[in-house]
Amino acid sequence: MITSSAPTSLSLPPQVEPSIQIRNLNFHYGEGDLFKQVLFDINLEIYSGQIVILTGPSGSGKTTLLTLIGALRTIQDGSLQILGQELKGLAPKKLVQIRKNIGFIFQAHNLFYSLTARQNVMMSTDLYPNSGSVTPKNKAADILAQLGLADRVDYKPHALSGGQKQRVAIARALVNRPNLILADEPTAALDKKSGRDVVTLMQKMAREEGITILMVTHDNRILDVADRIINLVDGNLESDNIINDFSASHDGSGVDSRTFML
Numbered sequence: 537m538i539t540s541s542a543p544t545s546l547s548l549p550p551q552v553e554p555s556i557q558i559r560n561l562n563f564h565y566g567e568g569d570l571f572k573q574v575l576f577d578i579n580l581e582i583y584s585g586q587i588v589i590l591t592g593p594s595g596s597g598k599t600t601l602l603t604l605i606g607a608l609r610t611i612q613d614g615s616l617q618i619l620g621q622e623l624k625g626l627a628p629k630k631l632v633q634i635r636k637n638i639g640f641i642f643q644a645h646n647l648f649y650s651l652t653a654r655q656n657v658m659m660s661t662d663l664y665p666n667s668g669s670v671t672p673k674n675k676a677a678d679i680l681a682q683l684g685l686a687d688r689v690d691y692k693p694h695a696l697s698g699g700q701k702q703r704v705a706i707a708r709a710l711v712n713r714p715n716l717i718l719a720d721e722p723t724a725a726l727d728k729k730s731g732r733d734v735v736t737l738m739q740k741m742a743r744e745e746g747i748t749i750l751m752v753t754h755d756n757r758i759l760d761v762a763d764r765i766i767n768l769v770d771g772n773l774e775s776d777n778i779i780n781d782f783s784a785s786h787d788g789s790g791v792d793s794r795t796f797m798l
């Protein structure tokens with residue numbers, strides 16, 4: 537299945553801007569005695585419509601990298617562009633704008649316990665009201681149904697299982713059809729079928745709507761949805777494998793870009 541273990545480069549330059557472009561990115565926590573560098577000279581370009589899986593041992597820097605890409609941490613050294621916008625040195629207000637294009641799915645689902653599943657999802661649709669005749673209420677119910685929660689729309693989190701809560705969090709991240717989805721172990725709490733349903737929906741969105749998905753996972757059961765698997769070890773990009781032949785796996789509608797490793 538995996539075609540190479542060496543960094544892959546393709547000869548033709550991409551025609552569109554990458555969703556994510558990282559150049560010489562370093563990152564550390566702490567200062568003085570507590571200084572600890574966790575990312576070392578990361579260079580990476582990811583184009584739209586692909587599912588990229590980020591793997592690596594515990595502590596290798598995966599979540600740190602994801603939060604930097606999500607404009608949730610300050611870039612210290614190097615360059616990181618999201619959807620054509622450089623994040624380094626960007627004012628907090630602008631960072632908030634950037635985050636509106638990103639759907640986050642984290643391991644801790646962070647649901648509001650006083651709200652129903654539908655109301656939790658609507659927190660997103662309320663934030664970013666959208667075009668069309670579909671009401672936020674229906675949009676929220678729709679996406680919940682797609683995730684197998686049609687009969688749980690009006691339940692509050694305390695009456696949902698761990699996996700169901702995670703699916704509500706996933707629905708909230710997906711409901712506004714963001715350009716980019718960043719997911720940190722999104723299927724960790726799910727059983728095999730729920731995990732598969734979640735990644736199948738993500739795959740559909742990547743394919744049909746050109747949404748870029750960067751997902752951290754240790755879940756071997758879902759590796760097959762990846763177009764590309766990147767491995768981070770001790771803060772270094774160790775390997776980058778193109779899995780699916782991008783042109784063969786896309787019908788060309790809505791997606792016209794490829795993924796490259798520098």
Ligand SMILES: Nc1ncnc2c1ncn2[C@@H]1O[C@H](COP(=O)(O)OP(=O)(O)OP(=O)(O)O)[C@@H](O)[C@H]1O
Nearest residue numbers: 565566572574592593594595596597598599600601
């Ligand atoms: N806020 C923080 N302050 C100081 N050190 C931190 C902080 N967050 C993470 N670290 C350290 O940075 C390194 C990378 O952490 P990170 O959470 O990015 O790893 P990870 O690859 O996501 O691991 P896991 O698979 O266990 O989630 C670890 O050594 C961790 O202890």
Ligand SMILES: [Mg+2]
Nearest residue numbers: 598599600720
């Ligand atoms: Mg992590």
